[in-house]
Amino acid sequence: MARKSLIQRENKRQKLEQKYHWIRRSSKNEIKKVSSVSEKWKIHGKLQSSPRNSAPTRLHRRCFSTGRSRAHYRDFGRSGYILREMVYACLLPGATRSSW
Template sequence: MARKSLIHREKKRQKLEQKYHLIRGSSKKEINKVTLLSDKWKIHGKLQSPPRNSAPIRLHRRCFSTGKPRAYYRDFGLSGHILREMVHACLLPGATRSSW
């Protein structure tokens, strides 16, 4: 199980990303439209004004049940260990068992 503080930090980043999503998107579109370099620098400064944790690149996917960041399967939203346990318990339809 991941530490609670790391899970809450990740949730905070998700909220910040949703809050500043439109601001970042509009600034990036403006940079593509403008041709003068000085104008691009001004818009780039505006793009850097939101908090760093609001950047989507800082988000990290975590397991739904344990909160572990590693061995994450996007299709299921689970880490490899929990995924294997659920497949062996026949809780995931369509997934086949393997012994590794």
């Protein structure tokens, strides 16, 4: 299970991303519309002044039950480790166990 501090940090990043989402989107659209370079630099400076953690690329998907960030399956919202346990417990219909 992931440390609680990492999960809290990720939640904080999600809140910041939601807060600054429209500001980032509008400033990026303004950059596309403006033709002069000096105005683009001003808008870019405004975009850079927002917090670094508000960027959507800094977010990580985490397992819903354990908080693990690696081996995450988007379709299920779980990590591979938890999916494997669920298959062994017959909690996922249609999934088969692999045996060599």
